[in-house]
Amino acid sequence: MRLPRLSRFVPGPLVRWFARPYVAGGSIEAGLAVAHDRLARFGVRATLDLLGEAVEREFQVLRNLATYEAVLDRLGADERFADPATRPTVSLKPSAFTAGPPAAARGPIFDLAGRARERGVGLTLDMEDRRWTDLTLAWSTELYAAGHDVGTVLQTRLNRTRADLEAIPPGMRLRLVIGIYPEPPEVATRSRLEMKERLLAYAARLLERGARVEFATHDEPCLERFLREVAPRAPDRCEIQMLLGVPRRPFTRRLLAGGYGLVLPFRLYVPFALSWRDATAYLRRRMDESPNMALLVLRNLLATQRATGPGAGG
Numbered sequence: 001m002r003l004p005r006l007s008r009f010v011p012g013p014l015v016r017w018f019a020r021p022y023v024a025g026g027s028i029e030a031g032l033a034v035a036h037d038r039l040a041r042f043g044v045r046a047t048l049d050l051l052g053e054a055v056e057r058e059f060q061v062l063r064n065l066a067t068y069e070a071v072l073d074r075l076g077a078d079e080r081f082a083d084p085a086t087r088p089t090v091s092l093k094p095s096a097f098t099a100g101p102p103a104a105a106r107g108p109i110f111d112l113a114g115r116a117r118e119r120g121v122g123l124t125l126d127m128e129d130r131r132w133t134d135l136t137l138a139w140s141t142e143l144y145a146a147g148h149d150v151g152t153v154l155q156t157r158l159n160r161t162r163a164d165l166e167a168i169p170p171g172m173r174l175r176l177v178i179g180i181y182p183e184p185p186e187v188a189t190r191s192r193l194e195m196k197e198r199l200l201a202y203a204a205r206l207l208e209r210g211a212r213v214e215f216a217t218h219d220e221p222c223l224e225r226f227l228r229e230v231a232p233r234a235p236d237r238c239e240i241q242m243l244l245g246v247p248r249r250p251f252t253r254r255l256l257a258g259g260y261g262l263v264l265p266f267r268l269y270v271p272f273a274l275s276w277r278d279a280t281a282y283l284r285r286r287m288d289e290s291p292n293m294a295l296l297v298l299r300n301l302l303a304t305q306r307a308t309g310p311g312a313g314g
Ligand SMILES: Cc1cc2nc3c(=O)[nH]c(=O)nc-3n(C[C@H](O)[C@H](O)[C@H](O)COP(=O)(O)OP(=O)(O)OC[C@H]3O[C@@H](n4cnc5c(N)ncnc54)[C@H](O)[C@@H]3O)c2cc1C
Pocket: 125, 126, 127, 128, 153, 155, 175, 177, 178, 179, 180, 181, 192, 216, 217, 218, 219, 220, 241, 242, 243, 245, 246, 268, 269, 286, 289, 290, 293, 296, 297
């Protein structure tokens, strides 16, 4: 059972303790170091994300913009990521770039897309709650049509997604997720089972349309079905994505060893923060989604002591 806003009752320091497996650290370098470590040790790719959404002041927008510019510059120049095929991509949340109306985020995002292109770095516009769906889809498809390596995200909980995926152009990267934002029943399903069935059906449809599918879930049976039933139709256009700190080591070990039938590129979403306030917001959202997260974190931390691999603990 989902306990609404459980995280409000958890004190900040405890949230920080929870953060350990889920957040790479408090600097750009920390994010780059985790990305390089996973690539060097396991061949696992990364997408870097600055935790800085829910902006209220203009100076936060400027800080987010400057940080993303620095990340793109660093990625373009870093010898550790010389191979463009495995260079980390960058993920951003549009709300991190406006302290006013949502439409004001367009300018900074388009500037960043230009810089990402110059540095040879792929960019993904993350999907936030339903107030952002139209803008995020419009901006990402416009950028892609203009020749940028820009992708975005569709959430299968939203009923509109079945129609939205028909507007995704062939070749564009599309991350499919169930969606983390609670949405009202008028616009979204509440059934996890249905969200997961939609993940598989929408992935199949996107591949049929020529898109590139980034299948982002930690649900092992669902992922196994994707690998056995859907991805073989176009494996060169498929990728698996998970959040840093969530997947368990036995799972990722089996995945990387081909235990699910097909080995696909595997990418970790690597969040880093410049302040604890930002990291805490991200963690509170994860806690709202998984009220039993304390147990999951404990289990993951214990697994970290016992095994090595790119799963638990990041
Ligand atoms: C790479 C990536 C990018 C994402 N980007 C977005 C985005 O742009 N917009 C958006 O709305 N959502 C995004 N999400 C979140 C996504 O929508 C889901 O909320 C999240 O992935 C949980 O759903 P699930 O499919 O993994 O299945 P679930 O059924 O939620 O989880 C399956 C299993 O994974 C484990 N698990 C799940 N969550 C946790 C946790 N927090 N801690 C420990 N174990 C856990 C549990 O063992 C659980 O049984 C992203 C997810 C990933 C992996």
